[in-house]
Amino acid sequence: MNWTWFHKLGSPKWFYEISGRLLPGLSIAAAVLLVVGTLWGLAFAPPDYQQGNSFRIIYIHVPAAFLAQSIYVMLAATGIVGLVWKMKLADVALQQAAPIGAWMTAIALITGSIWGRPTWGTYWVWDARLTSMLILLFLYFGVIALGQAISNRDSAAKACAVLAIVGVVNIPIIKYSVDWWNTLHQPATFSIVEKPAMPAEMWLPLLVMVLGFYCFFAAVLLVRMRLDVLHREARSSWVKALVAARVGEGR
């Protein structure tokens, strides 16, 4: 089978051109979706019959938690691509996505504990979801710390890839063991998103927010990757030509 198209996908120059075209659209979509979703969720969606207005934090909490988990899976996926096909762009994506994932996890944790205050009467409860999130944050810290500790860029990316893959295999095990631990030690508490029947006017803005978060993530990731690609390829002819063209425009 001919894999040239696949390697072309990994070419930094090609990536830089394509991402430059995608970026404006993605940024606009992210901004529109986030503004619409926030206004709709915070101002127009009806209050919850049990939790009142405090439930509205799910419009931030749930998308952040979704992203936090999917970004970790993405790390492992890019790690596999980077290790198997030696694609440099996958290395770039892995290292640039990790901090975003850590931030999303942190946002999910913070919003979760703020929500806990009116609901449980305390900022932190060793609830299964919150605990799993905390562990996920530690897993992100591990990937970031390993990437920073290894000075050689290629080795750092490969090491992070291995760690992310080991981590992603462990995540379901960790999740189930934490759930189990939680049911053994604590009476079941009601959790943020366990509403079997959420009315449409409540979940539609949530859907908009989730989409908005994903677009936001894609846009931020592309910006970060473009910067890193320029940095890595600073010596190559196409970057030099690009810089020369920009400098020419500026004059």
Add this chain to the structure above:
Amino acid sequence: MYNPAPSECAHLSCRPSSRANSGNHVVSSPFLEAVAVTCERDGRVLFEDLNLCVGAGEMLQVTGPNGSGKTSLLRILAGLMPAASGEVRVRGGAEGLLWIGHAAGIKALLTPEENLAWLCALHRPADRDSVWRALAAVGLRGYEDVPCHTLSAGQQRRVALARLYLDAPALWILDEPFTALDRQAVDGLEAHLAEHCRQSGAVVLTTHHALTVTPERYQDLPLGTPT
């Protein structure tokens, strides 16, 4: 002494070259072949588009100042380090080559005999007699069962080099094999390397020391020269 005899496989260059030029006069598949290998360390290019080919009976000495990438090249050839681009082929894969680096894998707590037996077991196991013969060949008779940390640096080096006197693969890649050896040991090793090449083996090495005995098919690959 330096005799760039035309060999079936002599082809070295640091320039991009088409495979058609080099491929025509290759008779048998070489022990080691590198095509358009580029090495980068932390964004700095050490060498670019390097082609080389080592066949039976050849010795290739990689020379150059400190930091020119000699060790990196050898590690890439041995398959320890990935090249930034390009391809390295070793006939027989890992079984076809013997690598002795700066640190040669000698455990200070083990005796020379135990060290050698283990290093051989990683490739093909050697019996006790041949290990003792190899140790005698590098002048370590009587030191077979003392812990290596009681030996001097030169003697520890000899333990590592004793592998060359055992049933070893045909291609040897040696990074600074003469370090810490005395005059007599250097002469012995030089003669042994030349003898290995005469018996259709192949050697790739780096050393700052000028070789006095070289086999007929000896090549020199200078790195770090301004191109």
Add this chain to the structure above:
Amino acid sequence: MGRVFVSLIVREARLLCRRPAELANPLVFFAIVIALFPLAIGPQTSLLQSLSPGLIWMAALLAVLLSLDDLFRSDFEDGSLEQWVLSCHPLSVLALAKVAAHWLFSGLALVVIAPVLALMLGLPGRCLPVLLGSLLLGTPVLSLLGAVGAALTVGLKRGGVLLALLILPLYIPVLILGSGALQANLQGLPVAGHLLWLASLAVLAVTLTPFAIAAGLRISVGE
């Protein structure tokens, strides 16, 4: 392949026997940590007894982690790992043998002294079989997972804290299941489920982690 596995274990055994301090240090650490807990939380027997499952498992986990920091370090520094990478045998088999040897000495020793320390914390004697069983199943998983981190950080000058950061989150399932088994046993509940889960984690770790360890070693050697 089986032959090289055995000869690597013999080699490691020789090395460990010639420097027994390396073997003893994690054990002493384990004992000291256990001794610190009563000093920190007070000598009330009932409190210590109810906390003992968690305390023993925490101490065992930290002791294993500590012993793993220089699992591959000397092999990395003296060039042995380069020879392993270039060996005819699969690196994953060599890595598994190395971890097996390490566990046979330090892990088993830990399991052996654990009952004494557990009795000192007030764990009743009837819980000792479960303690031994859970440690026997759990410590190999700790060693194997830790070896992945050790392989990835072996090239770094100061890998110790980083190793803990990478590996401790991955230890959580073993910690939950191991101390959970002991807790359940203390309360007179059935423990078969916990132990079976630990056993399946052990099987999973033995089959999968050698590949990750080998990949980590290759990356560290190739740097």
